[in-house]
Amino acid sequence: MNLIDTIRNVSDIMDALGVAIVSIGVLRGLFLFIKDWITQTLDIAYKVFRIQIVRSLILGLEILVAGDVIRTVAISPSLTSVAVLGVIVLIRCFLSWSLSLEIDGRWPWQAPAKPEAK
Incomplete structure (x- = not known):
């Protein structure tokens, strides 16, 4: 097994881990x-x-992005694959930001709301 195969296996494991985290999280949420x-x-x-x-x-999205970065940078660092990775990262970042907005009611770069003084 060479280095490329090892990197491919690591990125595949990260993809599986990302899917498992989402799946387990949904099942846990259903239980709760x-x-x-x-x-x-x-x-x-x-x-x-x-x-x-x-x-x-x-x-799960964060782990999937990490797997994509490893796969693209280490296995096929062509201009086309890096451009595709950039688009994927942008889409996933937007999804993460909008999901954070859904939970916290603010964008990730905004300061938390200060409690009102009584």
Whole structure:
């Protein structure tokens, strides 16, 4: 096994890890939804479910981007593959930012809202 095969295997493992994180996060969110639906209101259960899914999507996207970067830079560093990687990273970054906006109610680069003084 040469270095290229090892790098390809590492990036494949990272892809599988990203998919596993998203899948496990959705299953965990579904479990929490059912548990909270029984013990809380449906509105609270739904909010917890959405937050769990968004968090797992963000983490999974980050790992998938890392796998793509490793694969592109180490295996096929042509101008075309780097351009395709750039587009993929831009799309995934936009998805991560919009998912963060969904959870926190602000863009990642914005400061958290200060609590109002009483």
